[in-house]
Each structure stands twice: as C-alpha cells, then as structure tokens.
Amino acid sequence: MKTVVLLLFCVLSLWAHPHTFVDVHMDIQKSKERIDSIDFRWEFDEMTSSMMLMEFDHNGNGTIEADETSYAYHNYFMPLQEFNFYTDLKIGGKTVAVSPQNFKMSIRNNRVCYHFTLPVDAAKDRVALEFYDKDNFVAMVVKKRFMHTTLKYAIKDVDYDFYFAYRVEFS
C-alpha cells in the first residue's frame, strides 16, 4: 500500500522537484547556555532572485527600499506562514509555532536575501530545527558553511517518506 501511495504522491507533486533553492544561513552569536533567538538569512538562488527582483524592485534601481520590502513582506514572506516558513522549531522534542521578527531584505551577489530573527528562548541542548518543503517545490539547503555560531551542533538528514528534511541539533 505504501508503494502505491508513494507512486501516487510522485504524480501529485507533478510540478515539484524543486525550482527554488534557498541557502539557510543561521547566526547565533550571543548565546552560551540558552538560545534566545536565531538570526536567519535566506539566500535565494540567482535565477529565482532575478524573477523576484523583477517584481520587488519597482523602481528598478537595483536595491530594495522600505516600501519594496514591505510589499515583499506582505505578499511573499507572510504567506509562507501557511507552510510554517519551511521551518520546524522543536524545543524538547515538541514543535512550537515560529514567529519571525525584524524582516529585512538585501541583495548579495545578485541574490535576494531575506533576513529575520526567530525568537527561541530555550536551553541550547533542547533546541532542534528542521527545514523542509513537503511539496518539494522549494529546496531549503543547510550546510556547515552556512552556520555562523560557536555553539556545538550537528546537521542530520531526516527521512519523512515523501520528502526529506535537514535537521540541526544543538548541544
């Protein structure tokens, strides 16, 4: 039965496989025993960025200004709430709701970046994060070089049958 469901699922995600790649950078500098918050930088791939810029950069001056950031925030970033921002924050093994704050945007090397802070407030060894898109349309990519912290951590692959997730565990 699982095989049949898997096969049907493959077809359901007909236009997935993915089309957008996001480098997930995490910055945790202040924390020692507790993680108060995590600063995120999502870097979109260059091709997706060019499409985003076409829409966000209304005046076409190559920078993202306050009104353009506000437009992107309301029309593109906040709707990701439906997908839990592709981020599963677990504290003590339990998933907690994520509420990104201080949303900003920038352009680095022709790539659009979303910057935001995620409040955590938990002992570091109780914190784990998983990144995935169930529809496989967006690939959330976590690599060691994207981690900016002195805390000890491990990056693991998690098998969720129809999609996979990167899991970051702190210790």
Place this chain on the structure above:
Amino acid sequence: MSEYYNAFLKQIISWQYELNRLVSGEIRGINDENFLGVYATIIGIAFLYGLIHAAGPGHGKALVAFYFAKGKESYKSAFKLGYLISLIHAVSALAVTFGIFFIIEKMFRHNFDAYSQKAMLVSAVMILTVGLYIVVKSYLERRKVHEGTPVDTKKSRYAIAFSVGVVPCPGVMTIVLFCIMLKQFTLGILAAVAMSIGMGLTISIAGILSVVFAEKMQPLMRSKGYILEMLSGVLIIALGGFLLAANLQS
C-alpha cells in the same frame, strides 16, 4: 522503499542545486570573447539539468508508465511519446515566458501562477478523459469480440502528450527568463530546447520500462490482455482524479 526514494530525492536535489548555480554563473559571465564556449557549456549543462530534473517527482513519468502498461505498444512509440511531451513542454514554456514577459513586463510571477493553475486543471481533466477513453473502449471491444482490435492509440497518445506538456515546466521557464533578463534571447531558446531534450529522454525511459513490463506480463495474461488495458485506464483515471482534487483544493 521510502528510504530509497528519500535518498534518491536528496541526490537529485543536490545535483540540481549545483547545476543551477553553474548555469546562472556561466550565463552571467558571458562576454564577446567567450560566448561560443559558454553557449556550448550552457547547452550541455541544460541537457543534463533536464535529464536530472525530469527524474524527480512529476513530469508525467507515472502517467506515461501507466499508459504503456496496457501493452500492445513498441519501444519506439514510448520513445516518441517522451519526446512529444518534451516538445510540447518546451514550446509552452517558451511561449508563456516570452509572451508574458514582453506583453506584461511586470507581475510575471502572478501571471505565470494564474496561467499555470488553469493549465494544471485542463491537464487533470484531459488525463481523466484519456483514462475513461481507454476503459470504455476496452470494455466495448471486449463485449463485441473476444479478441478485440486495439484501441486507437494514436489519439490517446496525443492526448497524453498534450495533457502533460501543456503545463510549462517552471524549471525551463526560470532559465529562459533569466536569459531574457540578461538579453541572451538565443541562448534562452537553445537552453530550453536542450533541457527539454534531456527531460524527453528521462520520460521516454519511464515509457520504455513500462513497455518491457507489459511485454513480460502478456504471456502470463494470454487472452486476458484486456485486464492490463483496463488496469492502465483505471490507474490513469486515479491519477487524473488525484490531480484534479489537489488543484481544486489549492
């Protein structure tokens, strides 16, 4: 089985991640002196990208496989169908990208999303129709004569190709659009064609594997070949139903 699928999916994604970076880097680095070399590189990478891209979930591989599971088909027709799909895929991607970009320069994503959603609905309905067509035809033939004449495969084959190909691949469109924005129009078209050829090859392989399966099953089923035909139709109807439900929900 899911762990193999998962590992496969991860590998496919990581290859695409690297290829995506490579393509964008090469296109941006193009200049008057290196353009020939870069063109050749991009076309090569786009072909490989298409090959790997279509190996991920979707692109009608399951549909093509179910279609050929009904038997009475050759490797050649599986190969042809794979390429028919990729041809329609490329044409629709190029037409939509160039069309929307030049007619309505702004709001590209909104227009594409709206078009894509409608195209997916049309696609789901067509898939359902093809499945029903195969089942009904098979049933009627069975009733008329025990050794029924084959279904008019050409018509349903074109319908399959159109139903899968009509939805432009966002992967192809992203490359085309990126090229348009950097004023590399010819390269955009060439890359789309190369990527579609790669995708066609992967889709054809799914069809050919299914033909092999049907051939192996035929001696076992003997005169009961219509069972495979019916099963193929039912599976196609199920796929169309799932797609339609998923699209109506979103």
